[in-house]
Amino acid sequence: MLTHLSIQNFAVVKNISLSLAEGMSAITGETGAGKSIGIDALSLCIGGRADANMVRSGAAKAEIIAHFDINNRTKVQQWLVEHELDDEGECFIRRVISAEGRSKAFINGIPVSLQQLKQLGAFLISIHGQNAHQSLLKDSVQRQLLDNFAEHPELVTQTQSAYKVLNEAQSRFEYLQSQAQAREDRVQLLSYQVSELDEFGLGDTEFESLEIEHKRLSNSQALLEETQHSYARLYDDDEFNALSAIQQSVDSLQDLCDSDPALEPIVSLLNEAAIQVKEAATELRAYNEDLDVDPAEIAEVQARFDKVNELARKHQVMPEMLYSHHMTLAQELSDIHNASDELEDMQTRLDKLKADYNQAAQRLSESRQAHAIELAAAIETQIQRMNMPHATLSIDVAFSPEKRSALGSDDVTFLIATNPGQKADSLDKVVSGGELARIGLAMHVIASNNGAIPTLIFDEVDTGISGPTASIVGQLLRTMGKHAQVLCVTHLPQVAAQAHNQLFVTKQVTGNNTETQILNLSADDRISELARLLAGDKVTESALSNARSLLENVAQ
Incomplete structure (x- = not known):
């Protein structure tokens, strides 16, 4: 998990040194204060694109350093050892951007490529932006979600290998055929x-x-x-x-x-x-x-x-x-004459390779079909909790032997009906933006249970959600915090109240100078901030009372 983040001369940040805890941490603040700056900085640490505009005005360079606790993170430790970047169990990433736009990356003090940064970052952090749930509408994303839930990488690998060999043989066969007349x-x-x-x-x-x-x-x-x-x-x-x-x-x-x-x-x-x-x-x-x-x-x-x-x-x-x-x-x-003989042999080999691929794809499809029932039930349970009580969801896995790809022969489609008597159809034809956001959040909750990625970051994924649903979303994020470190930028007090920790982003303007700070809030400070989220800039005693009530309900 992410234990410490240091940001210097990045955007409107002059200097921030922030320690982060386990569980769910809510990030709140006034509009325009720069609540997403920390997320943008972390994005650079996992291979995001650097730009000269990211350097604070007047500074020579911007620097972001992120420290991670990798105890019990076998994949991260193995990756560091394989790339000769291991430093006695330590893992810290440093990214430097010059005012001219040049960028350098370091892992445990050793210069690395952007590709290496992305590879390591994929094991450490998963960032979900405000519109990330829109990707759920893509068939490829739905298939990937199912495969991640099924946890059958060996079946995917076998299918990919079979497809690669088949594809190479098919290309050779087609070449020999095209040259046959010549x-x-x-x-x-x-x-x-x-x-x-x-x-x-x-x-x-x-x-x-x-x-x-x-x-x-x-x-x-x-x-x-x-x-x-x-x-x-x-x-x-x-x-x-x-x-x-x-x-x-x-x-x-x-x-x-x-x-x-x-x-x-x-x-x-x-x-x-x-x-x-x-x-x-x-x-x-x-x-x-x-x-x-x-x-x-x-x-x-x-x-x-x-x-x-x-x-x-x-x-x-x-x-x-x-x-x-x-x-x-x-x-x-x-x-x-030998090429002609090869063409005949290749046809026989091609038939066998097709059979091998179909067998691997069939095994993968059977696993998908079995896990599709479990995943659909799990998603349905979660979205029904988020003010979609009548929603029903199923996952259709259609196996087509004539369809071949490195990812199998399946068409995976999420089908949903949100109201009684409504015919189930694909997500893009049924759900609204808010409903899609809830389905995406439900998927994140389910995915977090396997603990594959230690730090999950959500940037206002609760947009379009309010009232009782917001409280449920907050509870779900808190539940995710039991299995992973969760950082959530939010403007909803019901969500922020569910957090184990709360960070406040503040912006100070002095003349022509703007500086953003991120503060760890104490228990009393949290009450004041929740009251501000409830009532706006004018905090009343009623708002403070409601804030205390929100926190007490979480404690209970």
Whole structure:
């Protein structure tokens, strides 16, 4: 619960330090005094939007600090530990707003994001404004109220998980379906292309070998003639050949070596040259004899070489890339066939996931239907106490298998009849604003019993209520104070009298300076304030007597 609130330079507040107690605390004051300022400050502490206009005129910054007692608040303690914000069981929130509109947030002195502030705030405080009951008209809010009352989060989670998996599978299935025709058209083209390339059967490195063979055979006649001529020039020409010329030089110079030994190295080189020429001639003759110019082979190689180039041009790739292109097309064709198989498998999986979702949604619906009877009876009891004695309320839970959402397949509708003989219908068609406020308050009373949120704040939720009904509303708020800390801004003495504690908001104007203060009222001060609420600015002895009577009746 909220134990202490400190506000500095916020709106018309200069400095307020306020300790808060358990039970119900009523907040009263004159119109325009700023009774809602504390609520606005707390709203910032749980992630509300900050604005430069919130900073008191002339101040550099506004600061709000809220301290909470989190003993026995397991969820809060776990959250703080998970986010490494735990400080030996302490929990205080600090929000600072600069005059320029910049905002900073701290939990236990550690800077945090606005999202973290909202997450923690949801465990600590629930604020209900003057028109909050209008949200009861929304189907989504009615469903959420029922789920909160039923306390079946595991069923909601199971349904959400089943829906998420189903939705993802459905999206994949629809994508595969949308691509089915495009895949079919692509399959026809790929099947033809891959079949043609399969039939040709080009090997992985065949083109490189084919290119070399094509060059050789294309120039086979020139190779044959030139090797024959070279062989003759080196060895076989009768008029002149290189080997004979070298041999003659060796013979001539050999005789002169006795005259000059310096010629011996030269003769040795010429002998080696003669050997090399003879070996080269022998190799040329063997190459020439093996060179088989087969017109049929030339035609075959030429045809295959031309076909490679033709297919390469057709597929707009380089000839040396034709094989890898063939493999790419074959893989794409295989992938498309796999996608078709996936579509068939996905249909089977989708049917199972739909069945899983329907089962989870059915369990959730059954729980809602069972708890709807209990919740309707509880609300009916409370609103009948608030000057709606003939009101009857029921909650319709309509399960529609064809309707799927993360929150189930139910349409939840609150149906009410406020007068005897009146046909029950939805809230928006039957109840007035005041009646809707009472129904909303009844829901808060019921919800407070589970103690999920320690501090409940109501900002003039009793608007439109007066007389005996106001006394009942006050009693209900007091009852809520047994299970949670209740702070209620009110202008009704019947409501304020029911509070365990009372705070008074006062505004002082000095020249151009306005300052708001919040005071804890003593027992005598409460009598005076209740008398003011009863009689207005002119407090009479009769009003004071009535005020005492209100408090005494509560005490009894």
